[in-house]
Amino acid sequence: MKTEQQTQFKTAFEQEVYEGLTTFPKKVSSKWFYDKKGDKLFQQIMELPEYYLTGCEYEIIDTHKQEITKLFQEQAGFDLIELGAGDGKKTKILLEKFASEGINFTYKPIDISQNMLDELKNAINHKWPQIDIKPEQGSYFDVLKDLGNRDTDRKMVIMVLGSNIGNLTHPQAVDFLVNIRKTMRSGDLLFMGLDQKKNPELVLSAYNDSQGITEAFNKNLLHRINEELESDFDTNQFKHWPVYDPETGTAKSFLVSTQDQKVTIKKLNLEINFTAWESIHTEISQKYDDNIVEWLSKEAGLEILAQYSDKHNRFTDYVFKVR
Ligand SMILES: C[S@@+](CC[C@H](N)C(=O)[O-])C[C@H]1O[C@@H](n2cnc3c(N)ncnc32)[C@H](O)[C@@H]1O
Structure with a gap:
């Protein structure tokens, strides 16, 4: 459920967060992962053994x-x-x-x-x-x-x-x-x-590393909304959930609400209700x-x-x- 608002959006971020969290199923684009903290996290992801993409492309260009x-x-x-x-x-x-x-x-x-x-x-x-x-x-x-x-x-x-x-x-x-x-x-x-496209295990582990950096990267979206739009997401009440469909070659990442909860986004004059196990789709990584x-x-x-x-x-x- 949402509380309707008349606010004019000042930024594309405000507009996309508003539209994405008031639609069903909920979604917010991965392009909003990249604030200062998200940039740092992505640089750490590129160093992870599971994130093969960077090493492979480095090898190709160097060779x-x-x-x-x-x-x-x-x-x-x-x-x-x-x-x-x-x-x-x-x-x-x-x-x-x-x-x-x-x-x-x-x-x-x-x-x-x-x-x-x-x-x-x-x-x-x-x-x-x-x-x-x-x-x-x-x-x-x-x-x-x-x-x-x-x-x-x-x-x-x-x-x-x-x-x-x-x-x-x-x-x-x-x-x-x-x-x-x-x-x-x-x-x-x-x-x-x-x-x-490759072994689904390799793909999936690229988005689910053992050190939890990809999880932090995904959840950084909620931190960013908290900081920039004055909201009260409790990131501990969301689960990082990547999946891979080998038929379509689509890897997707979600944030899944682990319980019924209400989140207030002050700058958007918006209240968002989550039912337990409802998801926010945050990223697609097509193979x-x-x-x-x-x-x-x-x-x-x-x-x-x-x-x-x-x-x-x-x-x-x-x-x-x-x-
Ligand atoms: C996965 S990183 C890859 C960076 C680089 N291309 C590489 O291979 O190392 C994606 C980069 O694209 C930027 N980005 C994502 N969506 C974008 C968009 N819609 N428009 C412009 N830049 C975008 C991000 O800020 C980030 O720096």
């Missing part, structure tokens, strides 16, 4: 950096635009190579977290002061609109690492890719890392195979130009061009 550089490089220079860059852990392999070889490029990391962008810019300025970096804070879809109107004919390479697109359902992913394709011209590239990626790219008007996998075939980075 194939020569070929990747050849694909990206352009006499007149190129603009590297990274959507959801995070701390750039894997991108830095390429940045280092480009910088040391004096390659003509600019780097535009885009992220919803200003904190992460500040850290990334400081790290790059410190290590490679010669790199021209222009971070931009915003959500993917908003930023893509601006990219479509850019007034340069330099080659553009868009990067989406870490299987970020896996946070979208297939229809949302097609929409996202169509929006990317609309910004691309002939010669531009999309370089995108996608986590592959792919070549057939699905082929289908997605066709739907979006893209074509696969090259692909690279790690030695265990757990993760693949695909290079797309306009079809």
Whole structure:
């Protein structure tokens, strides 16, 4: 049950929390995990033995950096635009190579977290002061609109690492890719890392690590709502619950209320009732195979130009061009 409110939303966060917690079944997007604490937790997740994604993609980029550089490089220079860059852990392999070889490029990391962008810019300025970096804070879809109107004919390479697109359902992913394709011209590239279907045990443990860091990451959403929207979620009364469906390749994370409870969100003038074992869906982490990626790219008007996998075939980075 909800108490209706007339408040105008001041931020997208307020609006999405309000709408997500007053709908059935309840849901809040994983993009709101990433405040300062969430950013730190995700950096810890990337170091976990269970979270194979980072190590696999690191191996791919490190192994194939020569070929990747050849694909990206352009006499007149190129603009590297990274959507959801995070701390750039894997991108830095390429940045280092480009910088040391004096390659003509600019780097535009885009992220919803200003904190992460500040850290990334400081790290790059410190290590490679010669790199021209222009971070931009915003959500993917908003930023893509601006990219479509850019007034340069330099080659553009868009990067989406870490299987970020896996946070979208297939229809949302097609929409996202169509929006990317609309910004691309002939010669531009999309370089995108996608986590592959694999042993369900491996997938599930990536979202249910033994140290409880992923649990803390998931529950950070409730802490963030408490802090920014003045609410009284008791995170001990919610259970972190990841699941994986090997048929659809969809991993999902939930927060499950362990009892009947009422939560007040002062800034939204809202009271939310939870019945025992009711869930909030917080994250989707879609897994792919070549057939699905082929289908997605066709739907979006893209074509696969090259692909690279790690030695265990757990993760693949695909290079797309306009079809
Ligand atoms: C799972 S992390 C991956 C970071 C990086 N791509 C990597 O592979 O290490 C996702 C990143 O995307 C950002 N992000 C998530 N949803 C976003 C959105 N809708 N728009 C822009 N950035 C987003 C987060 O702030 C976070 O830094």
